Amino acid sequence: MAAKDSPLKQFEIDPISNIELGGYNISFTNSSFAMLITVLVITLFLTLTVNTRSIIPSRMQLISELMYNFIAQLLSDTVGDNGKRYFPFVFSLFMFVLIGNMVGMIPYQFTFTSHIIVTFALAAVVFIGVTILGFINHGIKFFTFFYIPGVPFYMHPLLIPIEVISYLSRPISLSVRLFANMLAGHTLLKVFAGFVVSMPFFTGVFPLAFIVALTGLEILIAFLQAYVFAILTCLYINDAYHLH
Amino acid sequence: MPQLNPEFFVSQLFWLAVFFTFLFVFLWRVSLPRIATVLEKRQNKIDENLSSAKELQEQAMEIEKKINDRINKAKLETDEKIKETINALQEDVSSQLSSLDKDLEKKVSDAEKEILKSKDDQMKNINNEIANITKLTVGKITEIELSDNEINKVIETHKGSFN
Numbered sequence: 528m529a530a531k532d533s534p535l536k537q538f539e540i541d542p543i544s545n546i547e548l549g550g551y552n553i554s555f556t557n558s559s560f561a562m563l564i565t566v567l568v569i570t571l572f573l574t575l576t577v578n579t580r581s582i583i584p585s586r587m588q589l590i591s592e593l594m595y596n597f598i599a600q601l602l603s604d605t606v607g608d609n610g611k612r613y614f615p616f617v618f619s620l621f622m623f624v625l626i627g628n629m630v631g632m633i634p635y636q637f638t639f640t641s642h643i644i645v646t647f648a649l650a651a652v653v654f655i656g657v658t659i660l661g662f663i664n665h666g667i668k669f670f671t672f673f674y675i676p677g678v679p680f681y682m683h684p685l686l687i688p689i690e691v692i693s694y695l696s697r698p699i700s701l702s703v704r705l706f707a708n709m710l711a712g713h714t715l716l717k718v719f720a721g722f723v724v725s726m727p728f729f730t731g732v733f734p735l736a737f738i739v740a741l742t743g744l745e746i747l748i749a750f751l752q753a754y755v756f757a758i759l760t761c762l763y764i765n766d767a768y769h770l771h
Numbered sequence: 772m773p774q775l776n777p778e779f780f781v782s783q784l785f786w787l788a789v790f791f792t793f794l795f796v797f798l799w800r801v802s803l804p805r806i807a808t809v810l811e812k813r814q815n816k817i818d819e820n821l822s823s824a825k826e827l828q829e830q831a832m833e834i835e836k837k838i839n840d841r842i843n844k845a846k847l848e849t850d851e852k853i854k855e856t857i858n859a860l861q862e863d864v865s866s867q868l869s870s871l872d873k874d875l876e877k878k879v880s881d882a883e884k885e886i887l888k889s890k891d892d893q894m895k896n897i898n899n900e901i902a903n904i905t906k907l908t909v910g911k912i913t914e915i916e917l918s919d920n921e922i923n924k925v926i927e928t929h930k931g932s933f934n
Contacts, residue, residue, distance in 0.1 A: 539773040540783075551781045558779070559786035566790045573802035580809050582816055588809070595806045615799035623794055643774050644783050649791070710774070 534717035538641055538710070558645070561637040565626045573622075594622070598757060605761040609768050616656075617764075620649065621757035628709065628749030632742065640752075641709035643702060650702035653760050661767035672770045701759055705752050712745045901926055 542554035573594075576587035584592060598618045602610035610617075624640060631638025639645050661669040673690040674683065719741065722734035902922045909917050 535772055540776075540779045542779075542782075548785075551785075552779070553782045553785040554779070555786065556779060556782055558783055559790075562786055562790040566794045569794060570797050570802065573798065573806070577802070577805045577809060580805065580812070582809070582813050584809070591802075591806055592810060595803065595810070615803055616795060618803060619791070619795040619798050622798070623791060639783075639787075641774070642783060644780050645787055648784055648787055706774070 532721070534714045534721065537637075537713060537717055540642075557637040558639045558642065561627065561630055561639045564636075565623060565630050565639075568630070569622045569626050594618075601758060602761055605758065606765045606768065610761065610764060613764055617757055617760055620653070620760060621753055624649070624705065624756050625750060625753035628753060629746070631709065631713065632746055632749060638709055638713055640705055641713055643706045646702035646706045647698065649756075650698040653701065653763060654698035657760075657763040657767045660764065661770075664768055665770060669767075669770070672766065697763065701756065705756055708748055708752050712741075712748055716741055716745065898923075898926060 540556045540558050542556045543560060545552075545554045547553065572587075573591050576585070576591045579585070579588070581588065595618070598621055599614060602614055602617055606613070627640045628638070630636055631640065661672065665671075673687050673694065675686055675690065678686060716738060719734040719738050723731040723738070726734065902919065905922050905926070906917055906919070909915060909922075
C-alpha cells in the first residue's frame, strides 16, 4: 500500500459495496464503477446519436460513423476481407480502451486501464482468441508460424525459440504497453500536481501550466494507446490467417 | 504499487468480464448494425443518385447529338440552297446576257444595213447629180442637148475612174 500522499494513491482500489460470490471477493469497486461509466458512455453515445438513422448525419451521428469507419478501415487494411467478422470485437476493444482512458482523464476519476490485471486480461483474450483462430485456420500447420522460410538451416535452432518467445510475450507486451503508459502519465500528473501545492508563493503556476500541457499530451496518449491496442489486435488476427 | 496487490484481482476480472461482455454483445447486436444500416442506406442513396446522374448525362449527350445533327443538316440544306440560288442566278444572268448579245447583234446588223442602204441611195443621188451637172455643163458650153441615156452611158463607162 502506498503512503497517503503518494502519487500512486490514485491507483488504489476502494470497494463501493462488498460482494462475495463462492468465496471470492467480487466487490463493486471504484474501478468497476469506471468500467460501468465507460460502458454506459459508449453504448448510450453510439445508440442515441444514431437513433434518427438520418442519411444526412448530425454532428454527433457523424462522430459515431467516423469511429465505425475508422476501425472498419483499420481492419480491412490489416486483415482484409477476413477481418469483417472480427469487427464487433475489435471495435468494442478499441472503444472500451479509448473511453476507459478518456474517463481516466477526468480529475478524481479512476483509470481502470492503469491496472495490469485489466489490460492483461484484455490482452490474454486477444492472445488466446488469436491462437485458437490460428489452429482453426491452419490446424497443426500453425506451428510453421515459428519457422521462418528463406533462412539458412543452421539458424533455425536459434530462430525458432526466439519466434516462440516473441509469440508468447505478445500478451505481456500488449498489456504492459497500455498499463505502463497510463501509469506513467497519471503518476506524472499527480507528481506535478503535488508541486503546485508545495512550491512557494506564485511559482506553483509553472507546474500548473505543465499539468495543462501534459493533460493534452495524456489525451493524445489515451487515444494513441487505444489505437495501438486495436491495430496490434488486427495484426495478430492477420497472423492467424496468413502465416509467414 | 496498488496494481500488484492481488486483493481485488478477482473483482477486477469479474467486473471486466461482465462489462466488456455486455459492451461487446450490445455493440455487436444493437449499435453497430444500426450504424451499418445508416451507412448502407447512404451508400445506396449515393449510388442511386450517381446512376441517375449518369443516366441524365447520357440523355443530355443524346440530345446534344441530336441538336448537332440538326445543325449539320440545316447547314447542308442551306449550302445546297445557296448553291441552287447561285446556279439559277448564273443561268438567268447568262441567258439575259445572250439575249442582250443577240439584240445588240441584230441592232448592229440593222444599222449596218441602214448604212449600206443610205450609202447606195447617196451613190444613186450622186450619179443623178453628176448627170444633171454634166447635162447642164455640156449644154452651156456646147449647146448640144444630150439625152439622159447618153449621159448615163458615158458615166457608166467612166464610173470606175471616178472612184
